[in-house]
Structure formats: structure tokens, C-alpha cells
Amino acid sequence: MGKPTDRELVDSARAGNAQAFGTLMERYQRRIFRLAFHLVRSGAEAEDVTQETFVRAYQALDRFDGRSEPFTWFYRIAVNLSLNAIRARKPNREAIPSDDPRIESMLTEHRATHGSDPARIAQERQLAKALCDGIDGLSDTLRTTLVLVCIDGMGHEEAARVLDCPEGTIAWRVHEARRKLREHLAKQGFGGDAK
Numbered sequence: 001m002g003k004p005t006d007r008e009l010v011d012s013a014r015a016g017n018a019q020a021f022g023t024l025m026e027r028y029q030r031r032i033f034r035l036a037f038h039l040v041r042s043g044a045e046a047e048d049v050t051q052e053t054f055v056r057a058y059q060a061l062d063r064f065d066g067r068s069e070p071f072t073w074f075y076r077i078a079v080n081l082s083l084n085a086i087r088a089r090k091p092n093r094e095a096i097p098s099d100d101p102r103i104e105s106m107l108t109e110h111r112a113t114h115g116s117d118p119a120r121i122a123q124e125r126q127l128a129k130a131l132c133d134g135i136d137g138l139s140d141t142l143r144t145t146l147v148l149v150c151i152d153g154m155g156h157e158e159a160a161r162v163l164d165c166p167e168g169t170i171a172w173r174v175h176e177a178r179r180k181l182r183e184h185l186a187k188q189g190f191g192g193d194a195k
Contacts, residue, residue, distance in 0.1 A: 039082035134184035
């Protein structure tokens with residue numbers, strides 16, 4: 001017997017099988033955490049959002065209507081909780097710390113292909129920090145869409161289901177976010193490096 005589908009696991013969890021819901025959590029916990037982390041920029045807050053996402057999903061299992069896939073439902077819950085967390089702290093928003101793990105993540109990916117040239121690493125660190133600053137400067141709507149599509153690798157159709165908007169809107173938001181990031185990077189002296 002193959003591994004059960006997400007919908008089969010939801011049905012089983014509805015019937016009282018807590019282990020089935022645990023399997024769903026295992027499948028999507030990392031992705032939900034990564035999404036939340038890119039949105040809220042704090043590991044502790046991302047863990048809280050991840051945990052609360054699954055608590056709310058579990059409590060609302062009987063209301064899951066099956067019009068979307070379970071992971072889309074989880075993503076929608078996580079996006080909403082992340083945006084609520086951002087709004088709750090917006091008045092005292094802080095600058096990105098120099099040891100932002102997102103920067104280290106970007107650098108780790110590039111080190112594998114570019115070696116360990118110290119000058120290049122320093123330049124890439126500055127570019128990564130400028131990119132994170134630019135992403136954080138986007139509106140919540142543009143940042144959320146950009147994270148889903150460009151960082152998490154979600155297709156436009158899937159992101160449209162998560163964000164409950166037309167696919168064309170997703171395409172426009174990604175285009176607009178990239179345009180704003182290019183402008184931001186150009187002002188920071190990285191005009192030719194932004195794609």
C-alpha cells in the first residue's frame with residue numbers, strides 16, 4: 001500500500017486518528033516554518049506561527065471543505081498568522097540584524113558554487129543584506145506573494161489559491177515586487193546584479 005494522500009489523511013484525522021494529522025504536520029512543518037520565517041523574520045515568531053497554524057487547522061478540521069489541497073489550507077492559515085504577527089509589531093519595527101539567518105542561507109547557497117574568495121563573500125553578504133532590506137521594505141501583500149513564488153517555489157496558480165486572488169494578480173505582484181527590488185538594489189549600488 002502506498003503512502004496516503006493528504007486528503008486521505010485529513011479524512012482519517014476527522015475520524016479521530018490523531019496520528020494521521022501528525023503525518024500531515026511532518027510533511028509540511030518545514031515548509032510552513034520557512035514561509036513564516038521569511039515573512040516574520042524571526043525564528044521564534046516563525047516557530048509560534050508554525051505551531052499555531054497546525055493547532056488552528058486541527059481545530060477546524062470539520063470545516064475543511066476540500067475545495068483546495070490541505071497544504072494550500074495550511075499555507076493560507078500561516079500567511080494570515082504571519083501577517084497578523086507583523087502588524088502587531090509594526091510600530092516598533094527593527095532593522096535587520098547583521099546576523100540575519102536569511103543572509104547566511106543565501107550565502108551558503110552561493111559558497112557552494114563560488115568558492116571561498118573573501119572579497120567575493122563580503123560583496124555577496126552586502127548584496128544579500130540589501131536584498132533582505134528590500135524584501136522587508138515591500139508591502140505585506142507584495143512580500144507575501146514574492147516569498148510564496150520566488151522563495152518557496154510555488155506556482156502562480158497555487159499561490160493564487162493560497163492568497164485567494166486571481167492568478168493574474170499574482171503575476172502582477174511578482175513583477176511589481178521584482179521591479180521594486182531592482183530599484184532598491186540599484187540605489188544600494190547593486191544595479192547590475194538584480195534579476
